Every structure is written in structure tokens, then in C-alpha cells.
Amino acid sequence: MMIHVKLIANYREALPPEAKNGVVELDVPDGTTVYEAISRFDIPLDDTSVIVLNGLTVDMSTPLKEGDMVTAFSAIAGG
Amino acid sequence: MYGWHLRILRVNLTSHKVTTEDVDPKIARDYLGGRGWAIHYLYKEMDPMADPLSPDNILIFATGPLTATPAPTGNRYMVVTKSPLTGALAHSNSGGEFPTWMKRTGFDMFIFEGKSSEPVYVFVNEDQIEVRSAAHVWGKDVHETTDILKAETSADARVACIGQAGENLALMAAIMNDKHRAAARSGVGAVMGSKNLKAVVAMGKKNPKLYDSAKMISLSVDTSKNVGADVKKGSNMRIYGTSYVPQVTNTLGILPTRNFLQGTFEGVNNIDGDALKNQYLIRHTPCYRCPLSCGRLTEVPDGPYKGKGEGPEYETISSLGTGCGVSNLAALVKANYLCNEYGMDTITTGMTIAAAMEMYEKGYISEEIIGMPLKFGDHDAMIEMIRKMAYREGFGNDLAQGSYRLAEKYGHPEIAVTTRKQEFPGYDPRGSQGMGLLYATSNKGASHMEGDVAYEEVFGVPVKENPLTTEGKPELVKHFEDSFALMDSSGLCVFVAIRYAFNKDRMILPQRLAEMMNFSTGAGYTPEEALKAAERVYNLERMFLLKAGSTEDTLPHRMLHEPLPDGPAKGKVVELDKMLPEFYKLRGWDEKGVPTKEKLEELGLPL
Numbered sequence: 001m002m003i004h005v006k007l008i009a010n011y012r013e014a015l016p017p018e019a020k021n022g023v024v025e026l027d028v029p030d031g032t033t034v035y036e037a038i039s040r041f042d043i044p045l046d047d048t049s050v051i052v053l054n055g056l057t058v059d060m061s062t063p064l065k066e067g068d069m070v071t072a073f074s075a076i077a078g079g
Numbered sequence: 080m081y082g083w084h085l086r087i088l089r090v091n092l093t094s095h096k097v098t099t100e101d102v103d104p105k106i107a108r109d110y111l112g113g114r115g116w117a118i119h120y121l122y123k124e125m126d127p128m129a130d131p132l133s134p135d136n137i138l139i140f141a142t143g144p145l146t147a148t149p150a151p152t153g154n155r156y157m158v159v160t161k162s163p164l165t166g167a168l169a170h171s172n173s174g175g176e177f178p179t180w181m182k183r184t185g186f187d188m189f190i191f192e193g194k195s196s197e198p199v200y201v202f203v204n205e206d207q208i209e210v211r212s213a214a215h216v217w218g219k220d221v222h223e224t225t226d227i228l229k230a231e232t233s234a235d236a237r238v239a240c241i242g243q244a245g246e247n248l249a250l251m252a253a254i255m256n257d258k259h260r261a262a263a264r265s266g267v268g269a270v271m272g273s274k275n276l277k278a279v280v281a282m283g284k285k286n287p288k289l290y291d292s293a294k295m296i297s298l299s300v301d302t303s304k305n306v307g308a309d310v311k312k313g314s315n316m317r318i319y320g321t322s323y324v325p326q327v328t329n330t331l332g333i334l335p336t337r338n339f340l341q342g343t344f345e346g347v348n349n350i351d352g353d354a355l356k357n358q359y360l361i362r363h364t365p366c367y368r369c370p371l372s373c374g375r376l377t378e379v380p381d382g383p384y385k386g387k388g389e390g391p392e393y394e395t396i397s398s399l400g401t402g403c404g405v406s407n408l409a410a411l412v413k414a415n416y417l418c419n420e421y422g423m424d425t426i427t428t429g430m431t432i433a434a435a436m437e438m439y440e441k442g443y444i445s446e447e448i449i450g451m452p453l454k455f456g457d458h459d460a461m462i463e464m465i466r467k468m469a470y471r472e473g474f475g476n477d478l479a480q481g482s483y484r485l486a487e488k489y490g491h492p493e494i495a496v497t498t499r500k501q502e503f504p505g506y507d508p509r510g511s512q513g514m515g516l517l518y519a520t521s522n523k524g525a526s527h528m529e530g531d532v533a534y535e536e537v538f539g540v541p542v543k544e545n546p547l548t549t550e551g552k553p554e555l556v557k558h559f560e561d562s563f564a565l566m567d568s569s570g571l572c573v574f575v576a577i578r579y580a581f582n583k584d585r586m587i588l589p590q591r592l593a594e595m596m597n598f599s600t601g602a603g604y605t606p607e608e609a610l611k612a613a614e615r616v617y618n619l620e621r622m623f624l625l626k627a628g629s630t631e632d633t634l635p636h637r638m639l640h641e642p643l644p645d646g647p648a649k650g651k652v653v654e655l656d657k658m659l660p661e662f663y664k665l666r667g668w669d670e671k672g673v674p675t676k677e678k679l680e681e682l683g684l685p686l
Binding site for chain 2: 006008009010012021022039047049050051052054055056057071073074076
């Protein structure tokens with residue numbers, strides 16, 4: 001199934017060249033979880049990262065559906 | 080004494096009489112410094128019902144015990160006064176260089192009373208204090224004023240001043256320092272203008288003595304190293320400033336778009352941090368002694384929006400940009416420059432124009448009244464409105480009153496997205512419930528800087544909270560409000576001080592911040608005492624607010640009754656009723672939000 005991964009700001013360096021506006025489309029097996037999808041990228045997978053599914057806070061073991069968007073960014077105070 | 084000078088400069092602008100006075104060490108300790116000291120004096124000395132633009136209002140510039148010390152970002156000051164925009168308390172924070180230079184005069188705090196009959200500026204070079212004519216800079220913008228006053232005083236001086244917006248009493252007028260830094264919110268620049276005080280120019284060599292210089296330097300170096308490690312890893316704050324945030328809030332569906340009619344913006348890629356970095360960024364411009372360096376010098380090299388200056392930061396992008404439906408980056412950058420030059424808060428400026436755009440599109444205000452079409456996304460009209468607001472020219476006079484009064488005047492109060500008449504910053508609380516409680520209860524009206532729980536709900540600092548739920552949010556908001564009162568009183572910037580306010584496991588005691596305060600002052604705060612002092616400050620601000628007559632903690636119609644139509648938070652409104660009673664209980668306030676006698680006694684506050 002096809003899903004999207006979006007990386008924001010400094011994490012964009014971990015994206016392949018074909019990514020556009022920080023988004024890359026991936027073909028992943030059915031049952032792939034949020035964690036498995038984001039693990040494909042060289043970003044920290046600890047509490048220094050924020051990872052959301054379709055903009056929502058979810059468990060990292062949540063299985064993905066066709067068309068889902070996983071987004072990750074560095075946890076740092078802003079605003 | 081250490082850390083604090085324990086000296087205040089008082090300038091009566093009516094008589095031009097200058098006096099100095101000492102601060103009681105017990106008051107100094109109980110109220111921390113900065114924002115805390117300022118509310119103590121404001122509460123003691125002025126009638127909270129006074130007209131904010133009258134000579135009866137008091138304008139306070141206050142540094143903290145960590146200002147002008149080696150503490151990283153120990154370079155902030157607060158402007159505290161009664162706000163003409165909200166009728167409530169104003170406390171606006173700024174960095175740059177002026178705060179350190181101000182404290183090096185040998186005074187912790189400047190108090191301005193009364194009103195000068197003619198435009199003046201106040202020059203403070205340690206004990207050389209002069210009230211000088213400002214006739215030659217009246218009418219000039221922030222940049223020109225700064226250059227002229229430095230040229231006629233000293234290249235070693237630093238300037239805080241108002242532009243045309245403050246002179247003309249526009250209610251979103253800011254006090255700008257070092258040209259580009261702003262004590263922006265709540266119309267503090269209009270208070271300065273109402274006193275005919277164009278500028279304050281400060282210089283000196285009186286660094287505060289430190290109680291334990293070696294430990295202070297060691298802790299500061301350690302903190303700077305931690306920040307440096309973040310930077311090495313590619314900290315967003317160093318690379319982008321806060322301009323990376325639109326992508327984050329857009330992802331969560333809480334990016335204010337078209338006056339909060341939407342929570343996502345289709346043009347976000349045109350105006351985000353990468354676009355700014357790739358097109359207009361020249362270099363980073365840190366505040367004095369800041370290892371983080373979120374400021375940035377930018378330039379639009381040619382075309383109709385040609386200019387050079389600092390910004391935009393996130394809050395400007397989410398107000399003058401997405402708030403107005405504007406996706407032309409060059410125009411947005413230019414709008415930011417103009418606000419800095421006229422001396423205007425970009426949040427209230429942008430969101431007031433956004434409200435006017437919505438009212439125009441709905442037919443509530445005609446093209447004839449405005450003088451031109453004012454559709455969402457019309458960046459040229461937005462730029463023209465900024466100029467009109469600064470000069471209160473034509474329809475600009477309506478805009479200069481802020482969105483609450485604008486919407487009320489034209490018969491549609493439901494359009495204004497404000498609390499206590501102050502415009503919302505860049506987090507739609509329908510998708511960030513804790514922010515909703517914060518905006519509703521904030522003593523200064525809607526502001527993220529009153530206790531920015533977006534750190535947890537949005538940015539995952541120190542831990543990620545689900546922004547769509549209400550559970551635990553009252554406790555979170557209370558802790559952030561008290562922590563921000565502590566940080567604002569200390570003289571540090573919250574971007575770094577937040578490291579001291581929490582540990583990773585969200586241990587809620589400000590252990591390191593208390594240590595740093597002690598190395599500076601020798602006051603011997605325990606973390607509990609420091610947090611308790613911050614709670615004292617917060618409650619006294621509440622008492623000022625109540626006496627000023629602003630009593631209702633609520634949210635505007637759109638936030639309570641119009642569900643978000645798009646994005647991850649689609650269908651949500653702010654569930655304020657689920658949070659407010661618990662919040663009052665945790666605060667020790669009654670069901671109307673009034674501190675109880677027991678709470679006031681516990682904090683040692685006047686009944």
C-alpha cells in the first residue's frame with residue numbers, strides 16, 4: 001500500500017532527493033506500523049522527536065492504512 | 080547585595096523630576112525581579128481602574144536578577160503597565176541588547192509616571208540621568224530614531240523607543256529596542272506615546288555583583304554546552320528561528336488561517352522556514368549572550384517589497400501570513416519590516432486585518448468604508464492597511480483599535496477572535512485544548528507567553544501531550560503559568576530557561592533555575608520557594624486584573640461554537656467547561672476565578 005512520510009525542518013536532510021516539500025511516497029507492506037515506517041529514515045526515534053499520524057497523537061505500534069501520512073519533527077520549544 | 084542592584088530609577092514625566100530609591104531586600108526576594116517586582120509596584124502605586132492612556136497609568140521597565148549576568152540568555156526585560164488594548168495587565172518581554180545595557184546603568188527597574196507636556200526621551204548613563212527633548216525625532220520611525228539618538232548620545236548606548244504607531248496611540252503599538260526587538264503585546268507602545276515619551280536610552284558599566292561567580296559561570300557553561308550540542312545536531316531554532324513552526328502547526332491542523340476560519344493553509348510551503356532560508360535569509364542575529372540564536376537578518380533584494388531587516392518569526396507568519404491568507408513571502412517579509420519600523424505588534428496587527436478581511440468578504444464592511452477591496456490573500460491591501468493603522472488614517476483608525484472594537488463597531492462581535500480584547504497567537508485552541516484554557520484564563524488576555532503549553536501539546540517539550548484531550552490540562556496550564564512567571568521574573572529567555580523549568584520526566588520543580596538565581600543573588604531559594612514566589616506573582620497579577628474590572632474567563636464565539644472545518648482537529652471546539660472548574664480549584668480560586676482569602680494568606684498577599 002502507498003503511504004506518505006513528511007519530515008519537517010532539519011529532519012528533511014534524511015529524505016531521498018525525490019521528496020517534494022518534505023514529503024515522500026512509500027510503498028509498504030500491509031500491517032506496517034508507524035514505527036516501522038519512520039524507522040526507514042535516519043532520525044532519532046526517542047523523546048527528542050515528535051511523530052504523528054495524520055496529525056494525530058497515536059501509539060507507535062498503530063498499523064498504517066492506505067494513504068496515511070506519518071510526520072516527524074524535532075522536539076524543541078518554538079513559537 | 081548580589082544579582083539585583085536593589086535600586087530603582089523613577090522619572091516623573093509631568094515634572095521631569097528624577098528620583099532614585101532602594102528596594103527592600105524582602106520584597107526583592109519575595110517577588111523575584113522583573114515581572115514580579117513590576118506587579119508589586121504597579122499594584123501598590125496605581126489605581127487599576129485608571130485610564131491606561133492617562134497620566135495616571137504607570138509604565139515600568141524591569142530587568143531580572145539574571146539579566147546582565149553570564150547566564151545564557153540572561154538578557155531580557157519586561158515592560159509592565161495597564162494595557163489600553165485589553166484594559167487588563169500588560170507584561171511584554173524583549174531581548175536584544177537593551178536589557179543588559181539597562182541593567183548596567185546600576186538600576187534594576189525604571190518607573191515612568193505622569194505625562195510630559197512635550198515629546199521627550201530619557202537618557203540614563205549610570206547616575207547621569209536627563210530628560211531631554213525628543214521634538215527632533217517625533218514622527219520618525221524606529222530605525223531613524225534609534226540611529227539619531229545613538230549618534231547624539233553614544234555609540235555605546237542602546238535604545239528602546241516607539242515609532243509612529245505609539246505616537247498615534249494605535250492600540251497595537253509596541254516598544255522596540257535595538258531596532259528589531261519588540262516588547263510587542265497589549266499596546267505598551269501606546270502607553271509610552273500617551274506619556275510623550277519617545278525613547279529610553281541606556282548605558283553604563285555597572286554589572287551586578289554575583290554571589291557565587293565561579294558556580295554561576297560553571298552552570299552557564301554547562302547549559303551553553305547543552306544548547307551547543309543541540310545546535311550541532313541541527314537545532315531547528317538555530318537554522319530556522321521559529322519560522323519552521325508553520326509546518327508543525329499545519330500538520331496538527333492548528334495553524335490560524337483566514338481569521339481562524341480554517342486550521343490548515345494550502346500555501347504553507349510558500350512561506351515556511353525553508354522558503355525563508357532559501358530566498359531571503361542573510362545570517363543569524365542572536366540576542367546578547369544567547370547560544371541559541373533564533374533571530375535572523377533577512378533581505379528582499381529587489382522588487383516592490385525590497386527591504387532589509389529582521390524576521391519574520393512564526394507569530395508573524397501565522398498572523399500577517401496565514402491569518403490573512405497571504406502566501407506571498409516577499410510581501411509578508413515586507414509587512415514585518417513595516418511593523419518593526421512603525422513599532423507594531425505583528426500578532427494584533429495581522430489578526431485585526433484578518434478580521435477586517437473576513438468582514439469585508441461577508442459584506443459587513445463596504446469597500447467604500449475601507450477605501451479599497453480587502454479580500455483574504457490580498458497582500459498589497461494588507462501592507463496598505465498596516466500603514467493606515469500606524470497613522471490612524473481613514474479606515475486605519477478603526478483598525479488601530481484592534482479586532483474586538485472593530486467587529487463590535489460594525490455589528491459583528493462574533494468575528495473577533497480575542498480574549499480580554501487581545502488577539503490570539505498562532506495556535507488554534509480547538510486543536511490544542513490546553514492552549515484554550517490558557518487563553519481563557521490569562522491575566523493579560525490571549526497570549527502564548529503567559530504559559531505556553533504548546534511546548535507539550537505541539538512541540539513535545541519536555542514530553543508530548545495529546546493536544547485534543549482535556550485530561551490533565553488544568554494542572555499543566557497552572558504549572559506553565561507559574562513557570563513562565565518565574566522565567567519572566569528571572570531575566571532569562573523562555574527558549575533556554577524552559578530547560579530549567581522541567582526535567583525530562585516532567586519533574587515540575589525548577590531545580591536548576593533556582594540554583595542559577597541563588598548563584599546570582601545569594602537569596603537561597605529552594606525550588607519550591609522559587610515556584611511559590613512565581614505563584615505569588617501570578618496571583619497578584621490576578622488581583623490587579625480583577626480590580627481593573629476584567630473578570631470573565633471565557634473564549635470567543637468561534638472557539639466555543641464553531642467547530643474546526645478541516646484538518647486533524649476537524650469537528651472540535653474548545654471544551655472549556657471541562658477544564659475551568661478544576662483549574663480554579665488547583666489555583667485556590669473560587670468558582671468565579673477570584674483568589675480565596677486562604678490562598679492570598681498562604682502567599683502573603685494583601686487581602
